[in-house]
Amino acid sequence: SAIYLTKDQMFHERTKHIDIKYHYVRDVVAHGKLNVCKISTYDNPANMMTKSVPVAKFELCSSLVGIVV
Known part of the structure; x- marks a missing residue:
């Protein structure tokens, strides 16, 4: 689910408590500077x-x- 959240650009009521650092990671992923994958x-x-x-x-x-x- 963490991988899904980095790729999902929608605001969700259940995730409104997530820290601003998450939004930075999501932005970096969106710009193709970071690839989040399952290990x-x-x-x-x-x-x-x-x-x-x-x-x-x-x-x-x-x-x-x-x-x-």
């Missing part, structure tokens, strides 16, 4: 910060975000 849970480097992952996965995620272990 498989197995390829998501943020998993190392949100889940317990095996050492090999942690090392892979670290290298993807530029952290040297």
Whole structure:
């Protein structure tokens, strides 16, 4: 749904609480400067910060975000 919201240009009553930073991201996406896409849970480097992952996965995620272990 986050991807849908970045591409949807309509105002919705249920999303009126969303911060101004969201509108900036939506504008950048609309101008083609940023592409928001789905990332498989197995390829998501943020998993190392949100889940317990095996050492090999942690090392892979670290290298993807530029952290040297």
